[in-house]
Amino acid sequence: MLMSPQETAKLIETGKVLHIAATEALLKKLPKGNWIGGSTEYFIASTGGEVSNEKLSVVELPCEDFSIKAYSAAEIENVAIDAFDNGFSIVIVPFDSVVHKEYARNAPGYKDIFMKNTIGWIAGMNLEASGQTPIAVEGAATSVFSDKAVAIHLKVPKDKNVNVGVINIFSQDKSSPLITFAEEGFSINKCFVDGKETVFADYIAQNKIDTKLPLVGDYAGNGVNISFRSVENGVVNLYAPVFKNIKYRIAKDIADYEKEFNSKIALLKEKNAVFSCNCILNFLHGNLKGKKIDAFFGPITFGEIAYQLVNQTLTYVTVE
Amino acid sequence: MITAQQAEKLLKGDYTFESLSFSMMLMRMKILYSEDSSPANLQRYTQEISTYLEKFKFNMGSDISTLQKL
Numbered sequence: 001m002l003m004s005p006q007e008t009a010k011l012i013e014t015g016k017v018l019h020i021a022a023t024e025a026l027l028k029k030l031p032k033g034n035w036i037g038g039s040t041e042y043f044i045a046s047t048g049g050e051v052s053n054e055k056l057s058v059v060e061l062p063c064e065d066f067s068i069k070a071y072s073a074a075e076i077e078n079v080a081i082d083a084f085d086n087g088f089s090i091v092i093v094p095f096d097s098v099v100h101k102e103y104a105r106n107a108p109g110y111k112d113i114f115m116k117n118t119i120g121w122i123a124g125m126n127l128e129a130s131g132q133t134p135i136a137v138e139g140a141a142t143s144v145f146s147d148k149a150v151a152i153h154l155k156v157p158k159d160k161n162v163n164v165g166v167i168n169i170f171s172q173d174k175s176s177p178l179i180t181f182a183e184e185g186f187s188i189n190k191c192f193v194d195g196k197e198t199v200f201a202d203y204i205a206q207n208k209i210d211t212k213l214p215l216v217g218d219y220a221g222n223g224v225n226i227s228f229r230s231v232e233n234g235v236v237n238l239y240a241p242v243f244k245n246i247k248y249r250i251a252k253d254i255a256d257y258e259k260e261f262n263s264k265i266a267l268l269k270e271k272n273a274v275f276s277c278n279c280i281l282n283f284l285h286g287n288l289k290g291k292k293i294d295a296f297f298g299p300i301t302f303g304e305i306a307y308q309l310v311n312q313t314l315t316y317v318t319v320e
Numbered sequence: 321m322i323t324a325q326q327a328e329k330l331l332k333g334d335y336t337f338e339s340l341s342f343s344m345m346l347m348r349m350k351i352l353y354s355e356d357s358s359p360a361n362l363q364r365y366t367q368e369i370s371t372y373l374e375k376f377k378f379n380m381g382s383d384i385s386t387l388q389k390l
Contacts, residue, residue, distance in 0.1 A: 108345075108348045115372060115375065219346075220335060220342075220347055221337055221343060222338075245351045246347065246351075306340060
């Protein structure tokens with residue numbers, strides 16, 4: 001729900017456990033309390049996609065116990081170890097920080113990462129305003145970090161079932177070539193296109209690939225998106241790293257993002273997400289400002305976490 | 321609980337699953353197992369998959385029947 005700073009401060013003072021997304025400036029003015037926060041100026045509200053530096057997205061988190069902790073790049077590998085066995089964790093990571101890159105590259109190898117319900121997002125800034133810094137905030141001490149992630153670990157009753165899910169409107173275009181990589185990372189020179197070594201930037205240029213569409217990796221039947229950031233000087237820069245031995249293809253084109261999201265959401269109507277977030281690239285490429293998405297309201301983010309980093313995806317967690 | 325033989329089929333085969341976390345975990349293991357398919361690693365991944373299934377089997381729907389057919 002979007003709230004004013006005054007309404008948010010009042011709610012914090014009641015002692016409720018909260019997740020808050022708002023601009024860096026608004027987050028820094030909030031009182032101490034049981035909350036974590038991350039910076040963004042973009043939201044999916046019940047009224048539609050919205051850009052606001054006056055409102056905050058506030059979600060009350062259900063739990064019977066919780067802990068909040070900040071993690072440096074050296075500490076983030078422990079994030080799932082610190083999580084409750086029966087519960088979930090929300091992790092907020094500042095965009096382009098060392099901890100962002102560390103998590104993106106190595107989260108799949110963190111101890112217990114797939115054994116605990118881990119969701120989260122990459123905090124950002126207004127793309128048209130200068131002087132903003134992506135931040136994550138530990139509300140208990142109102143500590144503000146541009147170089148650390150902040151996680152809230154929530155314990156839920158044993159009779160509750162937690163599920164982390166994604167809504168991915170993209171799927172592999174099976175008519176396009178298979179793309180694999182011998183090198184891992186955010187910046188790529190070469191790839192293999194149907195097994196033939198190719199300069200990735202040349203492949204994109206020569207085949208007029210629409211870089212608004214992500215690469216979709218095949219994870220045993222689940223699509224995991226990697227978004228294009230730029231192609232510069234023969235190097236393809238990505239918003240998440242590609243991995244060796246994953247089979248990627250360019251995504252099928254999306255004619256209408258709003259329609260596509262709403263048709264996927266209709267299939268999940270009975271789901272009552274306690275937290276969800278959606279990608280800034282869906283917001284921008286799908287022109288979602290002012291458009292009504294039927295459910296899964298929350299921040300628009302600069303990368304999403306569903307166990308590991310994913311892109312151009314709506315992620316959510318349910319507790320039922 | 322799965323056997324080492326079933327785990328090896330998973331690690332070498334092209335199975336598909338609905339569970340996102342299981343799929344991600346399996347792909348991670350497949351990559352590592354392709355680099356080192358020692359008996360010790362097979363034992364380790366068999367144990368990890370069994371531990372995962374013990375915790376999440378109630379939430380895996382049709383994936384369980386895929387696993388039962390291994």
